[in-house]
Amino acid sequence: MNRRRLTWALFVTAWTAGLLCPIYVALPESDAFQVAKAVVFKTVHVVGYATLTVLTARLEAAPRTRLLLLFFVMAHGAATEMIQTVIPGRGGAVRDVCIDHAGVLLGLYWSWAAWTRGLAGLAPPATSEAPSENGVAQHEPVHPGSPR
Numbered sequence: 796m797n798r799r800r801l802t803w804a805l806f807v808t809a810w811t812a813g814l815l816c817p818i819y820v821a822l823p824e825s826d827a828f829q830v831a832k833a834v835v836f837k838t839v840h841v842v843g844y845a846t847l848t849v850l851t852a853r854l855e856a857a858p859r860t861r862l863l864l865l866f867f868v869m870a871h872g873a874a875t876e877m878i879q880t881v882i883p884g885r886g887g888a889v890r891d892v893c894i895d896h897a898g899v900l901l902g903l904y905w906s907w908a909a910w911t912r913g914l915a916g917l918a919p920p921a922t923s924e925a926p927s928e929n930g931v932a933q934h935e936p937v938h939p940g941s942p943r
Contacts, residue, residue, distance in 0.1 A: 803850045807871070810843055814875040818884030840891065841898035844872060848902025852909035861910070869899055 851864045872895030876887035903910060 797855065799850070799854055803847075803854060806847060806850055810847060811871070811875065815878055815882060815885075817882050820884075837891075837894050840894050841901060844868065844895045844898030845902035845905060847871075848899050849906040849909075852902070852906035865899070869896060872896060872899070 847868050848865065851861055851868055854861055854864065856864075873892050876889075876891050876895070879885040879887035
C-alpha cells in the first residue's frame with residue numbers, strides 16, 4: 796500500500812472513530828458556551844471533511860475510482876450522523892450532514908486541480924483540423940498512435 800492510500804485509510808479510520816466516540820463529559824449549559832461549542836464542533840466537521848476530500852483527490856487512482864471514493868465520503872457524512880443518534884452524548888441531524896457536505900465542497904475547491912487531472916481520458920476524442928477540397932478546415936478525430 797502506498798503512502799497516500801495509507802494516509803487516506805488512517806484518516807478515515809481516525810475520523811470515523813472520533814465521530815462515533817461517545818461524549819460523557821458534562822459541559823456548561825450557558826448560551827454563550829453552547830454557541831461557542833457549536834461553532835467549534837461544526838468547524839471541525841467542515842475541516843475534517845474538506846481534508847478527507849483533498850486526501851481523496853490526491854490518491855493515485857483512476858478518476859472513476861476517486862469519484863466513487865468521493866461519493867463514499869459524502870455517504871460517510873450521512874451515515875455517521877445517523878449512527879450518532881444512538882450514541883450517548885451525540886446527536887445527528889440533517890443540518891449536520893449539510894455542514895459535512897459543505898466541507899466536501901470546500902475540499903473540492905482546495906483540490907480542484909487534483910480532481911481534474913486524468914479526466915482527459917473521459918473526454919471525447921480530440922480533433923485536428925484538416926483542409927478540405929474547398930480549402931475550409933474540417934475536424935477529424937485524432938486517435939492515439941495513428942498518423943495525422
